[in-house]
Amino acid sequence: MNHFEYGPEGLACEGAPLARIAAEVGTPVYVYSRATLARHFTVFRDALVAAGIVDPLVAYAVKANSNVAVLKVLGDLGAGADTVSEGEVRRALAAGIPAERIVFSGVGKTRREIEFALRAGVAEINVESEPELDLIARVAGALGLRAKVAFRVNPDVAAGGHAKIATGKSENKFGVSFAEAARLYANASNNANLEPVGVACHIGSQITDLAPMRAAFAKMRGLVEQLLAEGLSVERLDLGGGLGVPYFNNPEPPSPADFAAMVGEVTKGLPVKLAFEPGRVIAANAGVLVSEVIHVHERPEGRKFLVLDAAMNDLVRPAMYDAFHDIRPVIPRTGEAVYDVVGPVCETGDTFTRDRVLPPFAAGDLVAFMSAGAYGAAMASEYNTRPLVPEVLVDGDRYAVIRQRPTYDEILARDVIPEWI
Ligand SMILES: *Cc1c(COP(=O)(O)O)cnc(C)c1O
DSSP states (O other): OOSEEEETTEEEETTEEHHHHHHHHOSSEEEEEHHHHHHHHHHHHHHHHHTTOOSOEEEEEGGGOOOHHHHHHHHHTTOEEEESSHHHHHHHHHTTOOGGGEEEOOTTOOHHHHHHHHHHTOSEEEEOSHHHHHHHHHHHHHHTOOEEEEEEBOOOOOOOSOGGGBOOSTTSSSSBOHHHHHHHHHHHHTOTTEEEEEEEOOOBSSBOOHHHHHHHHHHHHHHHHHHHHTTOOOOEEEOOOOBOOOOSSSOOOOOHHHHHHHHHHHHTTOOSEEEEOOOHHHHGGGEEEEEEEEEEEEOTTSOEEEEESOOTTTOOHHHHHOOOOOEEESSOOOSOEEEEEEOSSSSTTOEEEEEEEEOOOOTTOEEEESSOSSSSGGGOOOGGGOOOOOEEEEETTEEEEEEOOOOHHHHHHTOOOOTTO
16 A cells, blocks of 8 residues: 555645645655555564564665665664665664664675674674675674674575566575585684674565565575574574565565465574565555656657656666556546657667557656655666756655755766866
């Protein structure tokens, strides 16, 4: 469920008409619903608790939507943060999320990033390889600290979905094998600068079938049992994120309740705390991208292009993952037309969709890309020197700009012409 409905002034986010936000902030603009973010987080956590999972750590995956105001909404409800860079750790801390609820993941953490995370006192660093474990031990040693580490295991399970967001096969770059995990865990237990606290997995994103998750989690359970049987201390099993969301072109994904019930079954009786790293399922349907039609361009042979002021630099998912976004008129229109929906960027890839049946549009109309709250603004760039798209958070009938659109002066001021040119 989300809070984007048609009202007297057209499509609204909670009590704020999108047309009004577009007029005041300009387009393109991302608009998020605080109530939807809160609802998605609460539904996810409550489903876990209802399935018998005691005190789960729900560490929201910051990369899905990393705006500090979004993080604060979730953090205030008890969310932790799954982070993949020093920048994301800093964002989570700036949002008031306590370090003991921050997980630091990522395949290539640098020495500096590890040092920062250790000084901040994060809950665990999820280790992705043996050389990384060695680096963490050295950095912790230099700081005179004991690093809490968890081992990210690659469970060698195909999660389905787009190849660019599958992470759980052994050919992917993520994590260590089960055999390596057991060996490294035992080694780390004997290292004065390391404190192994658990194991973790994350098999991919936009997963719409529980079977591969169940298979991966069952393997993870086996690993935890093996480590415990070897007399090692295991406090936490981190089951990652990846639960899919409806993008309205595919079958309904499993609900958080179905997911939680499956987790409850697979982990029943296991004497460790569970952690989760949901991103998309919290943020995707809590946000839209609002854009204005610049031109309707009809080719002589009949193809109609809807040229928008939003482009692949603002929302890259269609270009990068062939992703589908439902596109709705902000002011309802009757009738039908078939469009290729494109942005102004000089790339053929700057095509949001082809041959989409939509209401007929004219220049100046507003459209909303639905389900754009995750991996939307977070992946935006300034390609073609298009100012970074702003973000707005709605709460009832009030709203605030939570990231300003930069001015051209600000953009140009970042570049420096050396005196020797
Ligand atoms: C991307 C990522 C997530 C979040 O994935 P979603 O599909 O957005 O839920 C969680 N954990 C890790 C390690 C990730 O890389």
